[in-house]
Amino acid sequence: MHSARIVLRGCCVEKVELKNICVSYGEHAVLKDFSLKIEPSQIIGIVGPSGCGKTTIARAICGFIKPQQGTVKIDGKTMFSHEDRVDIPPEQRHIGVVFQDYAVWPHLSVYDNIAYPLKKRRLSKEEISLQVQNALEQVNMVGYEKYMPSQLSGGQQQRVAIARALTSSSDFLIMDEPITNLDAKLREQMLVEIRMLQQRLGTTIIYITHDQEAALQLCDKIVILEPDGSIAQIGSDEEIIRNPANRFVFQFIGVSNFIPVVVEDGKVFFDLEKKILFKSLIHEKIPGPKAMLGIRPMDIVFDDDSPVRATVTQSVFLGNMYNYFVRLPGMEIRVQQMVISENAKFYSEEQEVGLAFLEERYFEREEA
Amino acid sequence: MDQIVLEHVTKSFTTKSLGTVVAVKDFNLSVKKGECFSFLGPSGCGKTTTLRMIAGFEDLSEGSIYLDGRLVSDKKKNIYLPPEKRKLGMVFQAFAVWPHLNVYDNVAFPLKVKKYSNSEIKKRVELTLHHINLDGLEKAYPSDLSGGQQQRIALARAIVVNPDVMLLDEPLSNLDPHLRESMRFEIKRLQKEFGFTIIFVTHDQAEAMALSDRMLVMDMGNIQQIGTPQELYHKPVNQFVYGFLGQSNFTDVVIKDGRVFLKEDESNLLFAGTSLDLKGDYVMATRPNAIDLNRHDGYKTTILKRTSRTEFMEYMVSVGKGSIIVQTPHRNFFRVGDQCFIKIKEPKWYKPESKDIEEERKRRNTI
């Protein structure tokens, strides 16, 4: 493989720094006093429900919108500052951008699409050709130089978009929902390819998505945003799954159950239609006499000896898993079981079962 | 009682670009009254064509179709009952609700065709709308409503004449993912309440397994296997069915004297003690969820990669020079590089598939 350019940065300079960014569209405030530091040479996911402002953050970094307040710095250099009246236009910020709808120019060939940023920088023909070849290798599209975008599939167009972003800037990319429009199999494949690309080149990638699955699979660090634009947690996939910072993060990943609990006489009871004894010895910290128990469906197991009894209301066989809806007195919860054997015990509707809970977490109970 | 019977049904097409294609080959099936039955397969496998033949939108090239004991399609005897006389309910993939009629008129249409009285129509339509949770929307037009609501209009319209059989063509694929589960429950509930037989077509194995009493898997016009979802998942007759019904690992192995070795390195003992009397080259098929990953005993392996999924953790573990995938709940946590052990449970053994079959499948996918 030709030599890829790996750009080393001093470990103390953040790649991107956002300070006190405020963005409003008319009356509606999307980002309020938002600050974030992004380290170089990692894939950082910015994840959140729609409307939380994640795209706005990306656009502010790129220069497509002007925040009403705050500063944007890339590699320590100020790109935007409201106070100092600095606003570097997008074409001078040197960021590679990959758009959700690929935005590959239909009137230019694959080669010309990828070469465009280099032409804008007035590089020599030989240098351009070399870098375009390089980029094509990175995305496995060598040989497609003369193709027109209309002759390519969605996945191939996406790769061209990535290659073009790489020639624009091989050390900093922003990707906005780049794989949403692809089918399931291709999505998996692209995630693997993006990861391998990043490892080869050491690029910093900001990956914007609402798809938690993609973020968990791909990113070194994930920034989870609450609907109002504030940061709920920043952490690796392991941290987010095993140590969610708050109820929103816990709820955001996959499916979850919340059961109200109450602490009396040093024991924990389920606070439902009737009080059910859950734990006689408390090891964890429980926030307050009244709290919420958060537990994932996969962490509830059937245990005939458990004092906690419930009735199965629905059971669905999905192949690798059983999905159950189970009723406790006063609420219905979800239970999931991996199918580990053909002879695994299967519970049908109306059956009475005992439940055991593993890896439970306690959160504050908000008064309705 | 057999509600729907297909005997030796075959359908061929001739196109200019591809010549003659046999879309459905010697299809034999009996669906019992009240069953929920699905046709599962990749695109181009012939499942939708078969459904359309049952509905009467396509002619047969060979064979016969019986509905409720009555012969409705037979090429040899030149019998063809048009769709409007087959008394079926059908829901199409893109809903096909009529944009120029409001919800009430959409649902009332089948009754108007049969010349029911206005008062009878009103009663039935309102009852059906109530069952489907569309009360209050009678005067709305489809373009004002969401995809899920349009789906329900299509369902209501099919149900309002109390058909014995409902045909559903990819009913959930045009809905948002989070809507799909609730729609699945809706359809099941409606079946319980109204008691009709359902045949539905899908390419989504989870959907098929969740909804069906029995199902079949089709590939390139041929039925591969018929049975309950559990039967198909746990006892697939070939590698295609195995792979189609869920995530799988396929490992090339050599079996000698009841012991299983990796094909790439015949000294590497993977597994001892198959009770089956097999010898030679085989493909070992395993489910990622049915492999026990632990720190105590089994086949020695290293964690190569960890991928977090929303519902479980996925680990790629080394097997010889290759790897297999293991899925396990989040609470079973390992790090990349950890030395572990795997115990393979209930593997299935298949003879390796020939290259020709792979090529033909690729060709059909482009149609």
Place this chain on the structure above:
Amino acid sequence: MIFSRAKNRDLARLEGKGGFRPDRLMIILCYVALIAVTILPLIMIFYYAFWDGTKIDIATFKLVIFQKSNIRCMWNTLVIGFCSTALATVVGVFFAWLLGRSDIPMKGLMKFLFSIPFMIPPFLAAMSWDMMFSGRGGYVNKALMSLFNLTKPPFNINSVAGIIVIEVVYYFPFVYMQVVSALERMDPTLEESARIAGASQSYVIRKITLPLTVPAISSGMLLVLITSLSNYGIPAMLGYSQNIFTLPTMITALMDRAGGSFEGIRQSAALSIVLVFIVSIALLVQRRVMTRGRYDIIKGKSMRPMLIKLRGAKYPLLAFSLVFLSLIVVAPIVMIILVSFVKAYGLPFLAENLTLANYRRIFVGNIMVRDSVKNSLFLAFSAASICLLLGTMLAYVIYKIKPKGGIALEMMAVLPYSLPGTVMAIGCILAWSGAFFGITLYNTIWIILVAYIARYLSYVLKSSSAALQQVHVSLEEAARSCGASHMQTLKDVTLPLIKPAMISGFFLVFLPCMRELTTSILLYGPKSRTLGVAIYQLRINGQIAPAAALSVVTITLIIICNNIVKAITRDKKRG
């Protein structure tokens, strides 16, 4: 698309260090141009109709309206309009069903034949039909009279009925095109779901298919109605000899006879307002129908609708259609060609009566014809170029820059499209005869140019805006992120992507200008005749054979240009 939620106004407005803002300049230019070209003429019409020089005066207006001959011409206009619309709809829907939904053979040939009437200017076609069927002199009438020993000519084309028939023959393709497109692209599951519900094929057609095509049918109908109300060429060719007038021909005649007198001009202006009023009502109806009945019936899947098997009726219908099409397409062309070779109109087509003299006459030594060819080419080319620049700039301003008064700009540009050409011409005369800053364009070629620009600007606006709207914001943002400035993005991304639309926009104006008569008949001066005017004058002066010869030349020119356009646009699509 998430990235595009922020308004692209941000991007367009990011420029502008210092005072110079290219987008500001463009907005001002657009306003100035549109007001001069569109608004001023309209204001002048109202002014002349209701202002007698010192005060508002409705008396003249009332006088004109209630004059017997004017009432008759208003009646003619309405009768012709509604009858031709009704009949054209029947014919158009019939053929749309035949070609879009049945298994009739030779569809390709028939579709090709349908495209030809679009290329022949209506007044030429009318002239040809006149040659065939006018009273005792018409060739076909003469042949039929001698064949069947008749004493009276069997067909009289110089009548209201005759005008209606010709209009139906040339306007039904408007309805046909709309309906056939809807039928061919309709989602077949809409009909299949009705069949499963128990409906027979005919029930499905009645209750599902037809209602779903109503929006297409009504848009075609209204197009026919508006075109008929505004048409000058057909009633002029067929009606003058029998004193049958419609509003456009009456307005033109009054203007001619007025000879510049204030009173005469006021009468024309008054009638113009009546015509505008009638057309506006039709437009309002069209708007209401369109907003109510827009159905999304076209789906992505490539399944074709089930074809109706014609069985026994197949070959009779085929024969009928081919005969019908040959009559309306082939016969007029053949007639014109034959007459162009005849020594004098009326002589039978025998070898001794044929000559090339007509062609010689119009090409050699006839300054009027030479000038008219030159003028038409000049006008078509300039109008197309100016419309292209102005229209594209307008589209960019309205759809990309999106200033606050955007809707006003759009309305001003589209307005003349709906006004009858006659009215625009009158307005131009009134506006540019010294009323503003002493600018007099009357009797020069420039007034025709201004009228053409006003008339055809909206064609370019429509095609350029459609193209611009397809250039997604993300395509432009991608260029910015790749290092291109705002201007470079325009040059490298936006313009190349709308180039095909711009090219077809150019020809959308060029071709109609070449074959136009309605506007130039009012505006031509001694040195600024157009092709249409030249043909018309030859005909009026009794030089029918030379008129035919010039018509053949014109039609040939149009067909050549049409094919050049097709070749160019096909190449662009492939590229």
